[in-house]
Each structure stands twice: as C-alpha cells, then as structure tokens.
Amino acid sequence: MKSMISWTIRHIPRKYLQLFSHFFLKIAAVIYKGSTVTCNICQKGFRKFLPYGRKARENALCPNCLGLERHRLMWLFLQKETDFFTAPQSVLHVAPELCFLGRFKKLKNLEYITGDIESPLADVKMDIHQIPFEDNSFDVVFCNHVMEHVEDDIKACTEINRVLKPNGWGIIQSPVYEQEVTLEDESITDPKERERVFGQSDHVRKYGKDYAKRLSQSGLMVSENNFVKQLPKEIIKKYALPEKEIIFYCQKGQ
Numbered sequence: 001m002k003s004m005i006s007w008t009i010r011h012i013p014r015k016y017l018q019l020f021s022h023f024f025l026k027i028a029a030v031i032y033k034g035s036t037v038t039c040n041i042c043q044k045g046f047r048k049f050l051p052y053g054r055k056a057r058e059n060a061l062c063p064n065c066l067g068l069e070r071h072r073l074m075w076l077f078l079q080k081e082t083d084f085f086t087a088p089q090s091v092l093h094v095a096p097e098l099c100f101l102g103r104f105k106k107l108k109n110l111e112y113i114t115g116d117i118e119s120p121l122a123d124v125k126m127d128i129h130q131i132p133f134e135d136n137s138f139d140v141v142f143c144n145h146v147m148e149h150v151e152d153d154i155k156a157c158t159e160i161n162r163v164l165k166p167n168g169w170g171i172i173q174s175p176v177y178e179q180e181v182t183l184e185d186e187s188i189t190d191p192k193e194r195e196r197v198f199g200q201s202d203h204v205r206k207y208g209k210d211y212a213k214r215l216s217q218s219g220l221m222v223s224e225n226n227f228v229k230q231l232p233k234e235i236i237k238k239y240a241l242p243e244k245e246i247i248f249y250c251q252k253g254q
Contacts, residue, residue: 032063040239041067041075041099049240054200059240067099069242070144070173075100076239077227077247082169085109089139092163094128095146096121113138128156137163141170141250147215148174148203157218164252172215172222172248175199179208212248219253 034047042065052061052068060068067075078084088109093100096114101121104112115131116122126132128143128150141160147153160170177199184205188194191201198206207214212222225247228236236243 037240038238039065039067040072041065041103062099065099066097069240070245071097071099072239073228073241073245074144074171074173074247076231076235076241077171077225081225081227084140090137090165091140091142092131092133092138094126094141094143094160095119096142097144100142128159131159131163133163135162136165136168139165139168141168142172143170144173145175147172148198148200148205148207151204153205153215154218157215157220160250161219161253166252168252170220170250172220172250174207174211174248176207176209176211176246179206181210182206182208182214215248215250216253221251221253223249223251225249 032046032048032050035045036047037049037059038045039049039062042062044062044064046063049059050061050063051058057069062068062072085107086109088111090111091104091113093104093112093114095116096104096119098121101114104110113124114122115124115126115128117125117127124132128146129152141164143156143160147156150156157172160172164170182205183197185197186204188197188204194203195201198204212224215222227247228241228243228245231241235241
C-alpha cells in the first residue's frame, strides 16, 4: 500500500487526484473500518488511517474524506480557537482541500469562495500573485501548501494581506523543515534536482524556521501557534494529529 500511494502521488497530476482518488479510496474505507482512530472531520472510525506521502507516513490519510493529519489539526483548531463555524464571514480558500470543500460550502454562516490556478474543484481560476478581488474583501483566507510552489511567496502573501478586511485573519501552512533559514535558488529548474534539494519536483523553496518572519515581510502579521501542544495525548492519538505541526496564524497588517 505504501509503495502504491507513493507512486501515485509522484506520477499522477494533482488535478486528477482531486477528481478521482476519493472513488477508489471508498473501498479502502470499508477495509480499514474500525474504532482505533477517528477522523474528526467526517466522524468516521478506522482501525488505522492509510499511509500517505512521497515517503509514506503511517496512519495519515482518512480514506473517507481524504483528510490528512494537518487537516484534522486545522479542523480542531477552527472549532476550539475561532468562531469560524458560527460567525457570519466571507472566506477565500486558495487551493481548497477536498476534505474541507464540501463541508465549508454547506456552512450557512459563510460566504465561501474557492480559487486555484489549476484545480477543477475551485470556483475561480486565479493566480495568487494577482488575486482577482478588491481590497478588504474577505474576513478569512486559507492558503495551505501553496507557498512552496509559487514564484514569489512574498508577493502572494501581499495579495492575501490586501484582500483581507481590517481585523481579518487566515491560516497559511507549508512544509517547514528543521533548518534555520529558508533555502531558495532560482537557478534550480530541473524537476529531479528540485526534488533532491527542495523535497519535491514542483517545489521552488524549502522553508526553514524563519517561515513566519519571512511571510511577514508581505505586511501580514504571521504568528506561530503551538495549539497541538495544548491538547491531551489521548486526543492526539485518537485523531492521529501531527505532534510537531505549528499553525501559522495570520492577521491583516498595515
């Protein structure tokens, strides 16, 4: 299973995975049914989650809703630390994850818009370097695992800051590695070399511990929230949450 999932992620374009993968995983949902772990997004129980990733992580992917460890953590954070599920607000979700998409659309308190440069699931086809909305349009912006792909991450975050309303907030997640400074080299264009240096063939940088400080150059106020460290161990185990995942919480700057 590990090798099959790793091969699929490496060789099947993301847009096709988004369209078709959940049909095949429904079979796995039946096979893996149990009560050892629970997906807090879709409320389904399994004996364990599926492995996932180019170097497959155990107990990661919910076969029912396709939520990963970081998605389950974000869902819990939104429930416990924000009024996202209750307060009226306008939301822009860049590169929407399938596990969130349908559920967020059903929330009656939200004016929910999705955007992506290639995803067939998004409402609006858009380049994050030039977000096609007016200043101060959204109360909330989500943009997860995008910044490591884009040509100019500071410009992209400047655009997010622009379209956020005063007092607006967001979450911008990316893979962050155990290195002090972000590694970036525009001369590396070969996909194999990018995978070797940055961890994935379509990544253009490898973020370090300066991630929040770097994105804050855009005008956004980006802070590190260690929400997962506040949770009981039994909750972390039950939902198979990532114990080292920092939530990068953003607020509109000047």
